[in-house]
Amino acid sequence: MSNALETRSLERAKRSAREVFESLSNLRVNPTRIKPIGNDVRSSGGQGDVILAALDPDPSQSDHNDDSHQVEGQFHVAVKKLKFDESRDSEKFFKSFANEVEVQSKLSHPNVVKMLGFVEDMENSVASMLYQWEENGNLRELLRSGEWEIPERLSLIQDVADGLEYLHSRDPPICHGDLKSLNILVASNYRAMITDFGSARFVRRTDRKGENKPGRPDSLREIVAHGDGEPTQAKPDIQNDQLTLTGPAWSLRWAAPEVLLGEDPGLPSDIWALGWICWEAMTDCLPFSDLYWEPAITVRIFQGKLPSIRANAQLSHVIKLCSLITDCWKHAPSKRPSALSCRKEISWMPISIPTAKNKDGSRKIRSAMLLYKLGEMHRMRDENVKALSFLREALEVAKSTGDSKYIGMSLIRIGHVHMACSHPHDAELAYMQARDACISTGHESGRAEALNGLGAVLSAWSRHEEAEAAYQEARTISISHGDIRSRVDALEGLGALLSDQSRYAEAILCYTEAMDICDTSSDLHAKAHTALGLAIIHRAQSEHTKCETLLDEARTMYTRIGDRRGQAHVLVELGHLHSVRSQYTEAEACFTQAHNIFDQINFQRGVASCFAAMGNVHRARSHWADAIEFYHRAAEAYERIGEKHGRANVLLALGHIQRLRSQFEDAERWYIAARDTYHEIGDQHGRANVLLGLGEIYSIRSSTQQSEAEALYVEAREIFGAVGDELGGANALLRLADLQRTQRKYTEAETAYTESRHVYQRIGNRLGITNALLGLGHINLARDNYPVARSMYWEARVNYIEIGDGLGAANALVGLGNVYLNQGDHLEAEKLYIKALEEYRHLNNRRGIDVVEFFLGMVRATCRQQSAKERGILPSARNEVSQ
Known part of the structure; x- marks a missing residue:
């Protein structure tokens, strides 16, 4: 009875399989056309052997000219002969073969x-x-046939990801089920192709949720121990010095945890295997190459003892790939990325199709594209010397081979490296050469990219009109040629340029347009970068809630696409926002987190910027020694990567901190060093900031130097005006007003404060408006206009609180205390001073604490004198004078 049932079941399986084969009759090949070449099996696996054969032409081909599968003339083919023996389940064999044939007949990629x-x-x-x-x-x-460069290895990985994304995007999706390096063929053009669909299956919608299937083992013990609990040895099948563990339909080394627990392979298990293919392609190592015992491999997978990705020398060069592999190896299937996400992430990496070998087996000269990609890889890691070397070599090869595309592209990247090293003159030359090369070859996308580079150089030199023209031209070209990436870059460049000129409304329009384009193109990376730029503008306008919202959006997008550098940049900007709000503990935490990420991905410019930001936090808290230490670390980091602009900014900050400590000679030395560096790189804006710092020294150090200070403020204001920086000009005018007030030139000071306030109002800078209001309060206090002064101080304090400036709020409180002190209301003055003292202590602001303690001492001494006089203890003033 049992044999009869088995026979009927087998017949049904054959009928079902025969129906599949009949429906694909155009793919059926007469076995007489196949002529094996030699007797060697070229490769062998658990399901079949592969032999090399010659395929004779089909005699009936003339009757089937429309059949793309027929090939004229004999050519070499790989014949995969499925294994079958009496012990194998016949029904399963026929179903499996029919399934594989049917699946592959539907594929074209x-x-x-x-x-x-x-x-x-x-x-x-x-x-x-x-x-x-x-x-x-x-x-x-x-991989074992020779030495391959990282971009070549990444090209093979990209091919696998492209193929897998194609399979997973079918309707219904196709799960490969046995993805591994042994099932990836490399064509003669060095493009990788996924093969061996013996374990493939169509995935039903209910299967995509990763639900456990009935009959799965209850525990790891059931996997690593069989029968009586004794572990069994896997049976390795070694072919051509390669090991394949036979038995299951999937390969253990590449198997995901859920598959080991008895679930059917699914889309997430393919992603797990993709992570291992990335690992193999970059390291030349099989998964768990040190283990040959099946249970040991299984235990290691479940214990999460996977390779240390970033510790690998090859992988450490491509940090984004490290992050992607980590995501692919997440234990929970639902946490792994989709094939689409993997493909998109890999597409951003420096990729170059492998270079073919010469007939003698030696490698051909590296192509311009490969050298260019190697240069890009090092540039993205801030390894600028290596990057420049590869890019210059790429340029020479491109010139020698007449490769016009990579002549322009190499020049553009050379310009980027020079900009990163603060060599704007060299960068300008490279961008101009790239632009001209692209014009001569009609490479409009390259021309737009070169113009964007020129815009960045001109913007750094504060040549705003020329920079704006370059960005606008790039924008026009990119629109006419549908180049979304260059169009977004042009808009972001314009937005930053307009923001530098305090033209915030226009800048916001540029960033908004860029975000709309990113929405249309689904480019999350560009959209996140645009959101970050928009957040910076809102912070400059003291619109902190909008800024914080945009930073959250940017962080979410960067996290979604696995861009750790972007996540770190968001943390830096969030730290700056906390600093503006006087939330120094939170700011320090953000900068520390950002530093750790930058350090992990070896982005040294980011590391340096975090050191500088930490120095600013400690300076605001009057932690002078800590601030100086961080500034020096930042200067050293910028020096290592040749970033002169960043180093000049740190020298300027060191000047500020020594000025605040009243170490005027040291401050002047740092300011002059910063000025010289700014002059070297042609940064007039930085030079103007140095003049403001020197003016502060001269206005404090000696009354005889106050005229020099005034001249410096006037010169700084003229420079800011020349470069179109209204904010900088207003700041210079505010410093001039402060100086005139200390000189008791109240009329001139009042005019300067009022004028600066109007500029701040026009550009929408609320902090500047409030600072000018505070200065006007001081003027009215000095003139004994107490009601007006009191009103201005209160308004300033409310504004400071609303924009999160704790230091400004405390300063306004001191001004109010002075009003009541001058009016003789010592009790109210004391209350206000005590409140201000609490706020300064909360901010750990030593200067504020010292000032308030002085006023409190004066108030309390006056109160004691009045009390003693009332009790007749002190002599009258007349008696004091007569004595």
Whole structure:
């Protein structure tokens, strides 16, 4: 009875399989056309052997001219002969073969192997599939055949990701089920193709949730121990010095945890395997290459003892790939990225198709594209010397081969490196050469990119009109040629340029347009970068809530696409926002987190910027020694990567801190060093900031130098005006007003405060408006206009509180105390001073504490004198004078 049922079941399986084969009759190949070449099995696995054969032309081809699978003339093919023996389940064998043939017949993608045909004779248990023969073999074999550069390895990874995304995007999706380097063929053009669909299946919607299937083992013990609990040895099948563990339909080394627990392979398990293919392609190592015992591999997977990705020398060069592999290896299937996300992330990496070998087996000269990608890889890591070397070599190769595209592209990246090293003159020359090269070859996208680079150089030199023209031209070109990336870059450049000129409304329009484009193109990376730029503008306008909202959006997008550098940049900007709000503890935490990320991904410019930001926090808290230490660390970091602009900014900050400590000679030395560096790189804006710092020294150090200070403020204001920086000009005018007030030139000071306030109002800078209001309060206090002074101080304090400036709020409180002190209301003055003292202590602001303690001492001394006089203890003033 049992045998009869098995026979009927087998017949049903054969009928079902036969229906599939009949529906694909155009792919059926007559076995007489196949002529094996030699007797060697070229590769072998658990499900079949692969042999090399010659395929004779089909005699009936003339009757099927429209059949793309027929090939004229004999050519080499790979014949995959499925294994079958009496012990194997016949029903499962036929279903499996029919499934594989059916799945592959529906596939058409450059990175998925194309089945040329199949041979089938169920009665005699014959089942074979034919593919074009690829001399390069599988990915594992190619990797072992020679030395490959990182961009070449990334190209092969990208091909696999493209193919996998194609499979997962079918309707219904196709799960490969046995993805590994041995199942990745490399074509003669060095493009990788996914093959071997013996374990593939269509995924139902209910299967995508990763639900556990019935019959899964209850625990790891059931996996690593069989029968009586004794562990069993895996049976390795070694072919061509490669090991494959046979038995299950999937390969253990590449298997995801849920598959080991008994679930069917699914889309997430393919992603797990993709992570291992990335690992293999970059390191030349099989998964768990140090283990040969099946249970040991399984235990290591469940214990999460996977390779240390960032510790690997090869992988450490491509931090984004490290992050992607980490995501692919997440234990929970639902936490792994989709194939689409993987493909998009890899597309941003420096990729170059592998260079073919010469006939003698030696590598050909590296192509311009490969050298260019190597340069890009080092540039993204801030390894500018290496980057420049590769890019210059790429330029020379491109010139020698007449590769016009990479002449322009190499020049553009050379310009980027020079800009990163604060060599704007060299950068301008490179960008201009790139622009001209792109014009001569009609490479409009390259021309737009070169113009964006020129815009950045001109903007750094504060040549705003020329910079704006360059960005606008790049924008026009990119619109006419549909170049979304260059168009967004142009808009972001324009937005930053307009923001530098305090033209915030226009800047916001540029960033908003860029975000709309990013929404249309689904470019999350560009959208996140644009949101970050928009947040900076809102912070400059003291619109802190809007700024914080945009930073949250940017961080979410960067996290979603796995961009750790972007996440760190958001943390830096969030730290600046906390600093403006006098939330120094929170700011320090943000800068520390950002520093750790930058350090992990070896982005030294980010590391340096975090050191400088930490110095600013400690300076605001009057932690002078800590601030100086961080500034020196920042200067050293900028020096290492040749970033002169960042180093000049740190020298300026060191000057500020020594000025605040009343170490005027040291401050002047640092200011002059900063001025010289700014002059070297042509930064007039930085030079104007130095003049403000020197003016502060001269206005404090000696009354005889106050005229010099005034001249410096006037000169700084003229420079800011020349470069179109209204904010800088207003700040210079505010400093001049402060100086005139200390000189008791109240009329001139009042005019300067009022004029600066109008500028701040026009550009929407609320902090500047409030600072000018505070100065006007001081003027009215000095003139004994107490009601007006009191009103101005209160308004200033409210504004400072609303924009989160704790230091300004405390300063306004001191002004109010002075009003009541001058009016003789010592009790009210004392209350206000005590409140201000609490706020200064909360901010750990030593200067504020010292000032308030002085006023409190004066108030309390006056109160004691009045009390003693009332009790007749002190002599009268007349008696004091007469004595």
